[in-house]
Amino acid sequence: MFNFNKKILNASEKALEMCKNQFEIIGDIAAHNQQKVLRAFIDQKISDMHFNATTGYGYNDSGREALDRVFSQIFDTEDSCVRHNFVSGTHALNVALFGVLRSDDKILSLTGSPYNTMHKTISYLKEFNIDFVHIDFFNNNKLDYEKIKSYLKNSKENFKALYIQRSPGYSFRESLTINDIKKLVEIARIFYPKTIIIVDNCYGEFVQKLEPTSVGADLIVGSLIKNPGGGIARTGGYISGKKNLIEMCACRLTTPGTGKDVGATLGLNRELFMGVFNAPQVVGEALKTVVFAAALCELLGYETMPKYSEIRSDIVQTVKLGSPGLLIAFCQGLQSASPIDSFVMPEPWDMPGYDHQIIMAAGAFTQGSSIELSADAPLSEPYAVWLQGGINFNSAKIGILSAASKMFEIEHK
Ligand SMILES: *Cc1c(COP(=O)(O)O)cnc(C)c1O
Numbered sequence: 001m002f003n004f005n006k007k008i009l010n011a012s013e014k015a016l017e018m019c020k021n022q023f024e025i026i027g028d029i030a031a032h033n034q035q036k037v038l039r040a041f042i043d044q045k046i047s048d049m050h051f052n053a054t055t056g057y058g059y060n061d062s063g064r065e066a067l068d069r070v071f072s073q074i075f076d077t078e079d080s081c082v083r084h085n086f087v088s089g090t091h092a093l094n095v096a097l098f099g100v101l102r103s104d105d106k107i108l109s110l111t112g113s114p115y116n117t118m119h120k121t122i123s124y125l126k127e128f129n130i131d132f133v134h135i136d137f138f139n140n141n142k143l144d145y146e147k148i149k150s151y152l153k154n155s156k157e158n159f160k161a162l163y164i165q166r167s168p169g170y171s172f173r174e175s176l177t178i179n180d181i182k183k184l185v186e187i188a189r190i191f192y193p194k195t196i197i198i199v200d201n202c203y204g205e206f207v208q209k210l211e212p213t214s215v216g217a218d219l220i221v222g223s224l225i226k227n228p229g230g231g232i233a234r235t236g237g238y239i240s241g242k243k244n245l246i247e248m249c250a251c252r253l254t255t256p257g258t259g260k261d262v263g264a265t266l267g268l269n270r271e272l273f274m275g276v277f278n279a280p281q282v283v284g285e286a287l288k289t290v291v292f293a294a295a296l297c298e299l300l301g302y303e304t305m306p307k308y309s310e311i312r313s314d315i316v317q318t319v320k321l322g323s324p325g326l327l328i329a330f331c332q333g334l335q336s337a338s339p340i341d342s343f344v345m346p347e348p349w350d351m352p353g354y355d356h357q358i359i360m361a362a363g364a365f366t367q368g369s370s371i372e373l374s375a376d377a378p379l380s381e382p383y384a385v386w387l388q389g390g391i392n393f394n395s396a397k398i399g400i401l402s403a404a405s406k407m408f409e410i411e412h413k
Helices: 006-018 020-043 062-074 089-100 116-127 145-154 178-191 243-253 269-299 324-336 393-411
Strands: 079-083 106-109 131-134 161-165 196-200 219-223 237-241 303-305 316-320 358-362 374-378 384-388
Touching (some): 006 020, 006 269, 006 393, 020 269, 062 237, 062 269, 079 243, 089 219, 116 131, 145 178, 178 196, 219 243, 269 316, 269 393, 324 358, 324 384
Parallel strands (some): 106 131, 106 161, 161 196, 196 219
Antiparallel strands (some): 219 237, 303 316, 316 384, 374 384
């Protein structure tokens, strides 16, 4: 069994007490989203035959087509492209951008500079004379809607698309709630009624009762080794939204002329169905994990964002730990209580594309899966850790307690 320090265990009890209200809200959202998902499975008449494998071109893969319909129903969209062939969320985002944009188009990000892995995409878009414009509309880490309104009102640019990133990535701004996205869409439509609104929905699926496409976004994009894969999908991504846009994306993913009609699924359909079926529950476990971590870390005296009691719109938690030693201890403690690779000691390393050393803890069944309990951080001020996932709260809680214990040892050496 696990033997944690008495102080940590006491704090844990207290943290659980503090989380009661949030856990109830999380349970209510999971129950709502589970209904949505079950309804879609029933309405789309999912059956055993949809799990059959196709090979070669993968023509007439009824499972692939039914999975697209299930996602479309859940996400309130006309069409979807859910594929194991997307190698990551970044790949799906690339396909979406190159799918719908053409030379001389301009796209404006309403949420500033996008996620790190998208920076190369922006320069690649430039080579095709596609301009990805990003302006910082945040004020004290909150969106300044008036600033956006006046920018859009006075802008002479004919933006073909607007880009919204729901989760903050490695920055300290707030994640956008569905209500925030609704407001953005409403403002955007005043000045750009026809512009294509694309949302990077990574980490956001099933966290609230609605998705960005339920409040007017045209296209959402995400990864299947995050929320909608339910911890079961071993790879993949999705794009979901307006039918004509999905067709353009599918032509980019495969070829013009074949679009969505090809792509062998090799027997992977079953796990993609099972993943999305379990996703509302699994996202609930991940949310309970980060809310608990926020409460515990607050009790231990660390600054958390968001606070344990705040509304969530993604499954990510940041905690400012304040020193490299604590950061490393946190990650090592988390790793040592993971089901996979518990014996591995994470160390900071020079990851390509980053200015600082990065440390990562992940003891996951799927490589790089961040719906499973994982933590990562750049070794730079304010030495904050980004924590996400946890497909099983009882296990993930031990991971968090182990991380806290390891920090406690450092602080009381
Ligand atoms: C995870 C993530 C991505 C995509 O990352 P991949 O590692 O390529 O799947 C994009 N945007 C945000 C906000 C993310 O959290």
